[in-house]
Amino acid sequence: xxxxxxxxxxxxxxxxxxxxxxxxxxxxIALGLRLSSMxxxxxxxxxxxxxxxxxxxxxGLVLLRILWHLISPPPGPMATGxxxxxxxxxxxxxxxxxxxxxxxxxxxxSASGIDTLYAETFVVPPLxxxxxxxxxxxxxLHEIFAKTLLGMVxxxxxxxxxxxxxxxxxxxxxxxxxx
Amino acid sequence: xxRPRHLALLALLxxxxxxxxxxxxxxxxxxxxxxxxxxxPDLITGTIPLELADLSLDFDNVxxxxxxxxxxxxxxxxSFPFAAQALKGPKVLDAKAHPRMTFASTSVRRAGDAADVTxxxxxxxxxxxxxxxxxxxxxxxxxxxxxxxxxxKLTGRxxxxxxxxxxxxxxVGDEVRIIITAHIDAKG
Ligand code: HEM
Ligand code: HEM
Numbered sequence: 001x002x003x004x005x006x007x008x009x010x011x012x013x014x015x016x017x018x019x020x021x022x023x024x025x026x027x028x029i030a031l032g033l034r035l036s037s038m039x040x041x042x043x044x045x046x047x048x049x050x051x052x053x054x055x056x057x058x059x060g061l062v063l064l065r066i067l068w069h070l071i072s073p074p075p076g077p078m079a080t081g082x083x084x085x086x087x088x089x090x091x092x093x094x095x096x097x098x099x100x101x102x103x104x105x106x107x108x109x110s111a112s113g114i115d116t117l118y119a120e121t122f123v124v125p126p127l128x129x130x131x132x133x134x135x136x137x138x139x140x141l142h143e144i145f146a147k148t149l150l151g152m153v154x155x156x157x158x159x160x161x162x163x164x165x166x167x168x169x170x171x172x173x174x175x176x177x178x179x
Numbered sequence: 180x181x182r183p184r185h186l187a188l189l190a191l192l193x194x195x196x197x198x199x200x201x202x203x204x205x206x207x208x209x210x211x212x213x214x215x216x217x218x219x220p221d222l223i224t225g226t227i228p229l230e231l232a233d234l235s236l237d238f239d240n241v242x243x244x245x246x247x248x249x250x251x252x253x254x255x256x257x258s259f260p261f262a263a264q265a266l267k268g269p270k271v272l273d274a275k276a277h278p279r280m281t282f283a284s285t286s287v288r289r290a291g292d293a294a295d296v297t298x299x300x301x302x303x304x305x306x307x308x309x310x311x312x313x314x315x316x317x318x319x320x321x322x323x324x325x326x327x328x329x330x331x332k333l334t335g336r337x338x339x340x341x342x343x344x345x346x347x348x349x350x351v352g353d354e355v356r357i358i359i360t361a362h363i364d365a366k367g
Pocket of ligand 1: 023025074075077092094157170172
């Protein structure tokens, strides 16, 4: 079983990207919701650092994933006609949100005027200047993007499981490569 | 109230024989401005360097005492790195636009063995009256009438929102408690 995608199959690289990022994105959403609802203190301040580090990692991974798909295109949904187009558009939107969400979080964090650290060590360059209004706007966008992503991922997961139970091979080829 | 062990608290009226108005200058290295504020269930603590302190003390007439201090906001430190950046950033002290914080007394009144120092505090360019409590200490071992080296302790609290320093109001307390410990030497 190859690393590259085939006309009907997902290669190992694409599948690793998919499942690694699936876990990462779901954890990020859970962690993000925790951040926005907790009372910050010294004991949980590190969760912000963790969320930012994992979020920037997700941004890096999605860019690599797209680069990889330019080199080795994925098979495309197992459907025809408008349904195929619809699923493609859905997946593209997931990609767009996986880029837009961390960028908005990064911009909002930059606008707060505090250094954004990667892995508690490296200072990530600020995307925008420190400014309270822009901080507010970027975090609202971050929340909207992340919650839209969550909604779309839930539908995505349900659709994948439904197809998996119907046994059309969609879930199998994302798990094992071939239908 | 933490009273330095090695220092003897001076009643402000215990005038030395040669009582007069004495001008003092600050020993900036040995002096500190400490602050603390609530951060969720915890505290943020930190220091801001004293840049200048002009004191003149009248041991006969407390009302004649004057105090002027200036702090270098750009040198502020806090108990964890984010807090220092947040503190100096535009949402709190805005050190770039307002590198100095100043206090100038307008009236001094005796209060027991301490004094109430009322004055104008300027933070972020906003001036508000505040009252600080002042205590004077003499280093242990110095002669009772020797007022050439003293320690002044000024304590008080301010609401940062009064000065427009409102950043992170949902996370960080509004009330900031301040303890200035200034080591001063008589001039001349
Ligand atoms: C347990 C949860 C999930 C399951 C069961 C699942 C299942 C699948 C399956 C079966 C495919 C292949 C579709 C095809 O054959 O064309 C797929 C593709 C995809 N999944 Fe998921 N997924 C899950 C979670 C996620 C998450 C959390 C994300 C991202 C936020 C995500 C993003 C994507 C994307 C972008 C594709 C398209 C891949 C491509 O062809 O370029 N998935 N998923
Ligand atoms: C795919 C990546 C990411 C996802 C899915 C994600 C998801 C979320 C979610 C769901 C929230 C809660 C929003 C709310 O209810 O207000 C959140 C909050 C937050 N995120 Fe992200 N995030 C990601 C990346 C990032 C990055 C890269 C940064 C910064 C470098 C970041 C910084 C923050 C901050 C500071 C908050 C807290 C905002 C607040 O206090 O309300 N996030 N994130």
